[in-house]
Amino acid sequence: MSETAKGDLYLLCRIGATSVAFPAAAIEAVVKATSIVAIPGAPAAVRGLAAIRSRLLTVIDCAFIVDRPHGADGFMAIITVSGHGYGLLLEDVIDVVELEAVQPLPCSPQPAWQKLQPMLADYAGEPVLVIDSDRFIDIPQRNLSQAA
């Protein structure tokens, strides 16, 4: 992401109290999160299944992954990883914005965020963590043995 050209579009949203930006190109849609069906036996980071326009999405609780309490189920960002649809559960979606100068973090983030390998950008004077949305899918999978 360090190669990111100036002025790429990002989806600015909130996980816990942190402002996070996903590269907008990977986000297919943002929808209101409704009627999520639980999956017995699934790792805690997997909230359940949702159906959006006859597409089945595995809903990943982003707040849980960064050790934040479950917030209100606000929105889902829909992404596709290896042909499977996922919904990233976000408390709030702010806007699609242009971000400039996405750069590595100057210091190590909190451990909860570390595994997402965030980058840093500045939006209207506020720091924003820039995260590759796919990472939210990899992590619960890698931690599955512990979680399940």
Added chain:
Amino acid sequence: MDDLLREFVGETLDMMDAVAGDLVAWEADPADRSGLDGIFRTVHTVKGSSGFFDLPRITAIAHAAEELLDVLRSRKGAPTRASVAMVLVAFDKIRELTHAISTAGAEPPGDDSRLIVALLADIRTDDRKAAQAGGALPDFLDAKPTAGDADDGHDGPHLPADDVPQAWRSVRVPLELLDELMSGVSDLVLARNEVAAQLRSRGQDVTEFAAFERMSQLLGAVRSTVSNMRMVPLRHLYAPLPRLVRQVADELGKQVTLSLEGSEVEIDRELVEALRDPMLHMLRNAIDHGLESASARAASGKSLVGKVTVAARQVGNRILISISDDGGGLPIEAIVARAMKAGHVKSEDIAGMDEARKAELVFLPGLSTAQAITGISGRGVGMDVVRANIERLGGVIRIASKAGEGVTLTLDVPMTLTIISALAVDAGNQSFAIPRSVIDEVMLVSSDAVQRHDMHAAGLVRIRDRVLPHVRLETILGLPDAKADGADRALIICRQGGGAAFALEVPDVRDHEELVIKPLPPILLAIGLYSGLSLPDNGQPMLVLDMEGIARRHIGSATVRAAVTPKAVEQSQDDGRASWLTYRDHNGQPWRAVPMAHVERICDIALNHIHASGGRMVAKVDEQLLAVAAECLPETSASTRRMIRLSDGYRTVMLPASQIGDTVELKAELAADDIGSGLIGMALLDGALVELVDSYGVLASHGETVTGPHTQQQHDEHEPAGGAQPLWIVDPAGGEWAASFLVPTLTAAGYQVALVSDRQKVTSDGAPVISLTSHGPAELLTLEAAGTVHRMPAYDRSTLMRIIEEAPEAAPNRSKRKGRGASA
């Protein structure tokens, strides 16, 4: 005309149009050779397919056109106009013939030699001369002056495409387009449901809208059409196999019969294509390496004609395709040697491997064990490639080999993105789907047929005459129980691989549905409870339960145990546990067990020592004729049969057992009185059901029918039973059964019966003693007679009587039996 030929017609017509266009494009711009390979491939395909359908005219023309194209391709620069025209004429001829096939169902008779000579004229001088002499070339070109525009080929002598009956035409559609169509139709169904819900919420009765009903029906019809578009019966995969087998068998000089089973099983079209090559390869292997030569078969007493079977069945949302031969089995030693030579395994690895693991080594790269490279197989494409191809499809390949009996390869491939018929069940606040294919029966727990036997940790349930392991869906899913016990819950009797079954208890059964199964993302697959996702009409996502996985985890699979690892287990009678030997009488049957106390040894009996006489089976063992406890024996290609020699001291019987398991300690969990003939109960072994064989019953019903000279002699010395004999019954519970049933029966039979409550009170040595446990007839009773202790179900009165009657006379003659001192 069958589907395949129809497909060929459609494809060929399409392709001929397309390649004609490509060819003209290449002629126009010789530098751009991008279309050339496509033209070449197409002509080659037409040649191959027409060969397959036995259409010699098309094959010959395509072959000649291919040769000409090959020359044109290898020449640098532009093709000559005449050559291109010739190829186009050939394409037209193929079109024309294909049209004729589509109407007549067969290639019309005719002579294409002039066309072929003209095609080859450009490359072969001889042919050119012949062509010029015969004037073939100008002839053809004159006949079709517009040949250069042959893709506009509806004029001239050809049938217009519109004349082709509709049913015979087909269109090739990318699968993605079908998927899109399918998901679009699913969306429509959801939208329809939404409209219905809104109408209802406004107090309108949906059923009153005829138009709405009509729309629903149409939508249903469209959806089923779309679903069918992806699915094809395995017939399509099977179609080329007989021909291939014939051809390969001819080349190798072997006689082979191929039998194909399960051609009606439906599978995703995509999978048919992906499976074709692995299947062909495995069949070639089976004929080439699997089946022995006719002389070798004759030597081992097999039919000269080898047998190869391809069978398919659907298990849940997977398809199992097995390819079996009745050859000599894998050369395990050679495979091990190769694997070691190739550096895949070390000798210490081998030591710990059983035969099955060793057989799996054939899937390692570079392990062709063919003695000679036979043109058919052994061309460097090994089973490793086959396995890689199957695994790429999300499938598994397994191999089972039996020396002298053949090899079975099983492909286990998913049928993802296919429609399955499923039963929706409720648990918690949601629904789960169970594939209909694994369900035997659905019943209410309150049904009369159901009897609960919650024993120990593993539940058992009896349904009519079957005792099945029993689990609750909530337990499996880790959900709180939805309803109190005894409420109107349902039992779903599920089949498990290998014939075993179990009962899944669910809070509620909802509905049958046709579900479109979508693959699970890896994170959900790893849970191990689910096999797919689905979105039914109500728009609520539904998980499909992986019944095989659940059975494996919660029930255990009876098919897992196979290795023979005998352990010395002391027989202990105090807690009702005893040493049993597990075995199977046929492959695929549930495990059974016989008491170790009755097992003398395990023998392999040569087939020519087994005879059927007078409706009974007899085996010659150690110069003695012994009865075989079976009505008939399954077909086998082996030269011997494995049998367990059972004896209780004075009766001996041979019990056929194709597979010997293990010596285990078992306790009859359920002494069922109606489990079926020949069993005294069921036990659980590693969570799997084992049928406990009533070995005494087997000995009693078969052991005497044919007797060897040794046994015969004993019978000759028998004294007839007579007089009132003393007999003790020990019944600690003082139950009614002993007093009101057993005592009168035995008294009537001429015994002097004493009923006591404690074994200590038995005062006469040697008289038969029947001991009941405190559970009365519900548990096995113990019969001590003639120094032998029999445990038997109380219901088996005839056996009981027989032992009691015969024991006193038999005992004195049985000098070799231990414990005979107790007899009178």
